[in-house]
Amino acid sequence: xxxxxxxxxxxxxxxxxxxxxxxxxxxxxxxxxxxxxxxxxxxxxxxxxxxxxxxxxxxxxxxxxxxxxxxxxxxxxxxxxxxxxxxxxxxxxxxxxxxxxxxxxxxxxxxxxxxxxxxxxxxxxxxxxxxxxxxxxxxxxxxxxxxxxxxxxxxxxxxxxxxxxxxxxxxxxxxxxxxxxxxxxxxxxxxxxx
Amino acid sequence: xxxxxxxxxxxxxxxxxxxxxxxxxxxxxxxxxxxxxxxxxxxxxxxxxxxxxxxxxxxxxxxxxxxxxxxxxxxxxxxxxxxxxxxxxxxxxxxxxxxxxxxxxxxxxxxxxxxxxxxxxxxxxxxxxxxxxxxxxxxxxxxxxxxxxxxxxxxxxxxxxxxxxxxxxxxxxxxxxxxxxxxxxxxxxxxxxxxxxxxxxxxxxxxxxxxxxxxxxxxxxxxxxxxxxxxxxxxxxxxxxxxxxxxxxxxxxxxxxxxxxxxxxxxxxxxxxxxxxxxxxxxxxxxxxxxxxxxxxxxxxxxxxxxxxxxxxxxxxxxxxxxxxxxxxxxxxxxxxxxxxxxxxxxxxxxxxxxxxxxxxxxxxxxxxxxxxxxxxxxxxxxxxxxxxxxxxxxxxxxxxxxxxxxxxxxxxxxxxxxxxxxxxxxxxxxxxxxxxxxxxxxxxxxxxxxxxxxxxxxxxxxxxxxxxxxxxxxxxxxxxxxxxxxxxxxxxxxxxxxxxxx
Numbered sequence: 001x002x003x004x005x006x007x008x009x010x011x012x013x014x015x016x017x018x019x020x021x022x023x024x025x026x027x028x029x030x031x032x033x034x035x036x037x038x039x040x041x042x043x044x045x046x047x048x049x050x051x052x053x054x055x056x057x058x059x060x061x062x063x064x065x066x067x068x069x070x071x072x073x074x075x076x077x078x079x080x081x082x083x084x085x086x087x088x089x090x091x092x093x094x095x096x097x098x099x100x101x102x103x104x105x106x107x108x109x110x111x112x113x114x115x116x117x118x119x120x121x122x123x124x125x126x127x128x129x130x131x132x133x134x135x136x137x138x139x140x141x142x143x144x145x146x147x148x149x150x151x152x153x154x155x156x157x158x159x160x161x162x163x164x165x166x167x168x169x170x171x172x173x174x175x176x177x178x179x180x181x182x183x184x185x186x187x188x189x190x191x192x193x194x
Numbered sequence: 195x196x197x198x199x200x201x202x203x204x205x206x207x208x209x210x211x212x213x214x215x216x217x218x219x220x221x222x223x224x225x226x227x228x229x230x231x232x233x234x235x236x237x238x239x240x241x242x243x244x245x246x247x248x249x250x251x252x253x254x255x256x257x258x259x260x261x262x263x264x265x266x267x268x269x270x271x272x273x274x275x276x277x278x279x280x281x282x283x284x285x286x287x288x289x290x291x292x293x294x295x296x297x298x299x300x301x302x303x304x305x306x307x308x309x310x311x312x313x314x315x316x317x318x319x320x321x322x323x324x325x326x327x328x329x330x331x332x333x334x335x336x337x338x339x340x341x342x343x344x345x346x347x348x349x350x351x352x353x354x355x356x357x358x359x360x361x362x363x364x365x366x367x368x369x370x371x372x373x374x375x376x377x378x379x380x381x382x383x384x385x386x387x388x389x390x391x392x393x394x395x396x397x398x399x400x401x402x403x404x405x406x407x408x409x410x411x412x413x414x415x416x417x418x419x420x421x422x423x424x425x426x427x428x429x430x431x432x433x434x435x436x437x438x439x440x441x442x443x444x445x446x447x448x449x450x451x452x453x454x455x456x457x458x459x460x461x462x463x464x465x466x467x468x469x470x471x472x473x474x475x476x477x478x479x480x481x482x483x484x485x486x487x488x489x490x491x492x493x494x495x496x497x498x499x500x501x502x503x504x505x506x507x508x509x510x511x512x513x514x515x516x517x518x519x520x521x522x523x524x525x526x527x528x529x530x531x532x533x534x535x536x537x538x539x540x541x542x543x544x545x546x547x548x549x550x551x552x553x554x555x556x557x558x559x560x561x562x563x564x565x566x567x568x569x570x571x572x573x574x575x576x577x578x579x580x581x582x583x584x585x586x587x588x589x590x591x592x593x594x595x596x597x598x599x600x601x602x603x604x605x606x607x608x609x610x611x612x613x614x615x616x617x618x619x620x621x622x623x624x625x626x627x628x629x630x631x632x633x634x635x636x637x638x639x640x641x642x643x644x645x646x647x648x649x650x651x652x653x654x655x656x657x658x659x660x661x662x663x664x665x666x667x668x669x670x671x672x673x674x675x676x677x678x679x680x681x682x683x684x685x686x687x688x689x690x691x692x693x694x695x696x697x
Contacts, residue, residue, distance in 0.1 A: 023234070025227070032223055037215035044216060058222050062229045117206050122214040125207065144204035145211055172203070 013077050020068045028065050035078060036061070039085050041122075045129055045141050046089035060088035086146060090156065093138055120182055128178050136171035143168050247471060250656075250693030251513070254473040257658060257691045468518050470694045472528075472659070475511035478686020480534060480665075482506075497540035497555035501577050502672070502680045506536025510583065510686070524589040524600065532608070534579040534682070541572045543622065554617040557634050557678060558627040574618040579635075579671070580611040587643055598649035602663070608639040610671065634676045640668040649692070657692040 011019070011030060019027025040057055047053040063084050071080055117125060129137055138157070142148045143164070148156070150164040157164070482503050514528025544559040545552045545566035553559055554575045555567070587604030613627040613635060629637045645663020652658060665684040672678040 025230075028226075028230070029223065032226065036222070037217050040216040040218045041211055041214045045211065054218050054222050057218055058225045058229070061222075061226050062233070065226075065230060066233065117203075117210060120210075122210050125210055126214075145208050147208070176203075 014073075017068060017071065017073070017077065020065060023065075031064075032061055035081055038078070039081060041126070042082055042085045043089055044126055045145065046086070046093060046138065048130055052092075056085070056089045056092055059092075060085045063088060086142075090138070093134065094157075117179060120179065124182065128175055131178070132171050132174055135167045136174065139164050139167040140171035140175070144172075246693065246695075250471060250691070251473050253656070253693075254691035258475060258689060261658065261689050261691075467657075467694050469516070470657070470692045471513065471515045472690045472692040473511075473513050474659070474661075474688050474690030475509070476661075476663075476686040476688030478508050478684055480506060480508050480536075480682040480684040482536070482680055482682035497538070497542050497575075498557045498678075500538035500540065501536075501556050501575070502678050504536035504538040504577065505682070506534060506577075508532060508534045508684050508686055510688070512583070514585070514690075516589075516692075519588075522591045522594065524591065525587075526589060526602070526604075527584070527586040530583045530585065532581045532583050534581075534684075536577050538575055538577060539572045540575050540617075541570060543568050543570050552622055553625050554615050554622050556615045556625070557672065557676065558613060558615060558625060573622075576614075576616040576618065578614040578616065580613075581639075582609045582611060583607065583641075584609070585643055587645075589647065596651045598647070598651070598657070598659075600647040600649065602643065602645050602647055602661070604643045606641045606643050606665065608641055608667075608671075610635045610637050610639065634672050634678075636669065636671055636673055639671055642666045642668055647690075654696065655694050657694060659690040659692060660687065661690060662687045 011027070016027055016031045016034070020031055036057065039060070040053060043053040043056040043060070044050065047056060060081075064081055067084075071077070075083075129140065132140060139153055142153045142156070143150065150161045150168070153159075153164040154161040482505055510530045510532035512528055512530030514526055514530075516524055516526035518524050540555045542555040543552045544555055545568060547566065549566060552568075554573075556575065556577065583606045585604060585606040587602040589600045589602040591598060591600045593599040610629050610633075612629070614624060615627075616624045627633055627635065629635060643663060643665055645661050647659050647661040649657050649659040663686060665686070667681040670679045670681055672680055
C-alpha cells in the first residue's frame with residue numbers, strides 16, 4: 001500500500017474515498033495521483049504561472065483530504081474536487097482582485113471570421129488564457145469552461161452581472177484576436193507553435 | 195459571427211481542456227504531505243495538552259491532600275543547604291587559617307616579606323577567575339580571606355626564593371622552577387597558570403625537590419594532592435609543592451563555587467516559565483460587619499439583618515491560567531467555584547398563606563412578608579451562598595527564584611449561582627434561592643482582589659503556591675431595592691499547584 005500510484009488505478013472511487021476518510025496516506029496519495037494532472041490544468045487556467053498553479057493545487061488538495069469526511073457523494077468525486085480547486089483558485093485571485101477590482105470594460109468588436117481552435121495545442125490555449133487580464137481570465141474560465149452563469153459569477157466574485165458580461169466579452173475578443181494571429185501563422189507555416 | 199458560432203467557440207475551449215493533463219512537480223505531493231502532517235500534529239498537540247492538564251489536575255488533587263506536609267519537608271533542605279554553604283565558607287576560612295599557621299611554622303622571616311607582596315599577588319588570584327563571573331570569583335578569593343592570600347604570597351615568595359636556591363641542584367627541577375618562578379611575579383594568563391597547577395597536581399613526583407614544606411599541614415590538603423604513601427617529615431615535604439597545593443585548593447574551591455552557581459542558575463531559571471496553568475483551592479473567612487439593612491425592627495427584619503451581618507467561612511476551588519508579560523509582571527485569570535457559609539439566629543418563621551408550609555425567615559422571603567410572619571423561639575439557620583468567580587489579576591514578582599514571591603491585584607467577576615437557607619433542627623424545610631428577576635441577589639457582582647503568592651518550584655514543570663489574599667466586594671450582593679447593603683471583606687489562603695508549559 002506504499003505506492004499510491006499503483007493502487008490508485010486499481011481502486012474504485014468508493015474505496016479511495018473510504019481510505020482517505022480514514023486518513024490513510026497511501027490512499028490519499030492514490031487519490032492525488034489519479035486527479036493531480038487534470039486538476040493541475042484547472043489550477044493553471046486560473047493562474048499566471050506554473051508555480052502559482054502548484055501552490056493552488058497543493059492548498060486545494062489539502063482541503064480535499066481535510067474535508068473528504070464530509071463529502072456526501074451527491075456529485076462525482078472529480079466534480080467535487082474540481083469545485084474545490086476552482087474555489088481555492090478564486091480565493092487566491094480574490095486577494096489580487098481586491099487590489100485591482102474588476103470594472104466594466106469597453107466591448108471590442110469581434111472578428112467576423114470563423115475561428116477554429118482545432119489545430120491549436122492545449123498548452124497554447126492555456127498560454128492565451130493566462131495572458132488575459134486578471135478579471136477577464138477568471139470570468140472566461142468560470143463562464144466558458146466551468147459553465148457558470150453571469151449571475152452566479154457576479155455573486156461569487158462580488159461584482160455586477162454587467163461587469164461579468166463585459167469582462168467575458170473582452171476576454172473572448174482578445175482570445176479571438178490571438179487565435180486569428182495563430183491561425184494565420186498556421187496557414188503560412190503549416191504547424192502550430194508549441 | 196452568430197450566437198451559435200459563439201457558443202461553439204466557448205464549447206471548443208471546454209472540450210480542449212476537458213481531457214487535458216499537466217503533471218505537477220514532485221514537490222507538490224511532498225508539500226501536501228507536510229501540510230497534512232502539520233495539521234495532524236496540531237490535533238495531536240491539542241490532545242497532549244488536554245492530557246497534560248488532566249495530569250496536572252490529578253497531581254494537584256494529590257498535592258492538596260498531602261501538600262502542606264510535603265511543602266514543609268521540601269523547604270527544610272533549602273535551609274540546610276544554606277547552612278552547608280555557610281559552613282563550607284567557614285571551613286575554608288578555617289583551613290586557610292590553619293594553612294597560615296603552618297606557613298608561619300615553615301619560615302617566619304620569609305612570611306613577613308611575603309606579606310608585603312600580597313597586594314601584588316592578590317590580583318593574580320582574581321585574574322585566574324576573571325573569565326567567569328567576577329562576583330563569584332571575588333567571593334572565592336574572599337572565602338580564603340587575607341590569610342590565604344598571604345599564605346599564597348608567602349609560599350610563592352618562599353618558593354621563588356627556594357627555587358633560585360635549588361637551581362643548581364637538579365636539572366629536572368630547573369625547568370619547573372623556572373616556569374613557576376616566571377609565572378608568579380609576572381601574572382601570566384589563566385591558561386598557563388592552570389596548566390602549571392594541573393601539572394603540579396597530576397604529577398606530584400615531578401616537583402618533589404621544590405621548596406621546603408611543613409608536613410603538619412598535609413591533612414588539610416585536598417585528597418588529590420596528598421601523597422599516597424607514608425613518608426617521614428622531610429620526605430613528605432619534598433613530595434608536595436605548597437604552591438601547587440594552594441593553587442589546587444583555590445582551583446578546587448573555584449570549581450565548587452562555579453558548580454554551585456551553575457546549579458543555582460539552573461534552579462533559578464525563571465525565564466522558561468512563560469505560560470502555566472494551575473488548580474487550587476482556598477479557605478478563609480469573611481466578615482460582614484459593615485453590612486447594614488435599612489428596615490424597621492420587626493421579628494422578620496431582625497432575622498434578615500442577622501443573616502446579612504453574619505460572618506462565616508468561605509471555600510473556593512478552581513483553575514487558572516497565567517502568563518508572563520515581562521520579566522517581572524504576570525497576568526493570571528481563571529474560573530473558581532466559591533461558597534460562603536454563615537450561621538445566624540432567627541426568631542421568626544415565614545408561612546404560606548394557608549399556613550401549611552413554613553420556612554426560615556431570611557432575605558429570600560422578603561416578598562412573602564405580607565403573607566404570614568410568625569414569631570418563634572430562636573433557632574439557628576445556615577446561610578450558604580454559591581458563586582462562580584472569574585478573577586483576573588496582574589502580578590508583580592518580587593522574588594523570582596526557585597522560591598518566588600508575587601504580589602497580585604485585580605478584579606473578579608462573581609456570578610451568583612444560588613443561596614441555600616438551611617434551618618437547623620429539621621422542623622423547617624431547606625429553601626434555595628437562585629438568580630433571576632425575583633431573586634434578591636444580584637446575578638453579576640464585582641470584587642477587588644489583593645494578595646500575595648508564595649511559590650516554590652519543584653522540578654521543571656511544577657510549582658506549588660500558597661496565596662493569602664483579600665477580597666472586597668465592589669457592590670452589594672443584594673439588589674438595591676432590598677434596602678440591604680452587604681459587602682463582606684474576605685480573607686482566604688489558597689493552595690495552588692502550577693503546571694508550567696515548557697516552550
